[in-house]
Amino acid sequence: MSLVLDPAAQDLLFREAHTANAFTDEPVTDEQVQAIYDLVKFGPTAFNQSPLRITLVRSPEARERLVQHLAEGNRAKTAAAPLVAVLSADNEFHEELPRLFPHFPQAKDVFFAQRPAREDAAALNTALQAAYFLVGIRAAGLAAGPMTGFDAEGVRKEFLDDDHTPVMIVNIGAPAGDAFHPRSPRLDYTEVVTTV
Template sequence: MSLALDEAAQDLLFREARTAHTFTDEPVTDEQVRTVYDLVKYAPTAFNQCPLRITLVRSAQARARLVRHMAPGNRAKTAAAPLVAVLSADNEFHEELPRLLPHFPQAKDLIYAERPVREASALLNTALQVAYFIIGVRAAGLAAGPMSGFDAAAVRKEFLDDDHTPLVVLALGRPGPDAFRARGPRLDADEVITTV
């Protein structure tokens, strides 16, 4: 079966894409980040919620503070990437729902009135948005180095507030020397698809 995307786009976004471990020093601009976000902001989410928040860590002082909270294996990449972002879930995303969901403005109070429900929903839907954001970074010709190895409580305290949950620290830029490791194995379709 053929796909709507041509082979080159399939390779760029999926087959040849890898997590980057080194980057060149070419800067990543705010305009590039906005362009990526504008491309992927229509990712599917429940009730059109948009809980993803992106905190760009640009200054040397902020970068040093972030590096302290990264797992040892992620510190060098975090320190050296031209741009690092903390991708977090806004647990108060429901405040935007009346504007984002005009045909069902009561969703804010009927579905998401309770904090535990919001947090669970924010976590799932932010994860969807993060995945799309990474694909958007690739579509922009940049490389992404997503990391979950960090002290989430410390990163929250350092850069966010109690209404935000950090999910991923993302290094991004142009791939550097030996940026990519060999592709790891994945499960085949017949191992994951069941028909009932």
């Protein structure tokens, strides 16, 4: 059975897409970011939780503050990227649940009254939303360079507050000619899928 999605779109989103390590100097606009978000916000999460928060790092001063918290190998490419986004989990996301999940407005208090439960749910669902965001960047014809090599506490103190946990930093832009490393192998279907 073939996929419904056009093969060119499959290539754009998955087969030909790579993590980018270098970008052109073409800017990434707020309109592009909004179009990406307006597409990927429809990706499924548990209880329609929407804990993802995106902090766009645009100013040179903010970029300098961010770069100091990155692993050494991530600093130069982040300093040069057209746009950088700090993706974080809002651990107080449950306050929005009565509006976002009206079928079960008590979910806020039944499942997420305790902070540890909220943090676990926020971490999982932010990871889902971050993955959708990366695919959305590709759908916009841009490339993403997601990174987890950073001092999370330093980034939190610099850009967020105690209710937000940084999850990922993403460099965004049009890929440069030398942006990609060769494709690394992936596991085959038979190594991953089991039928019981």
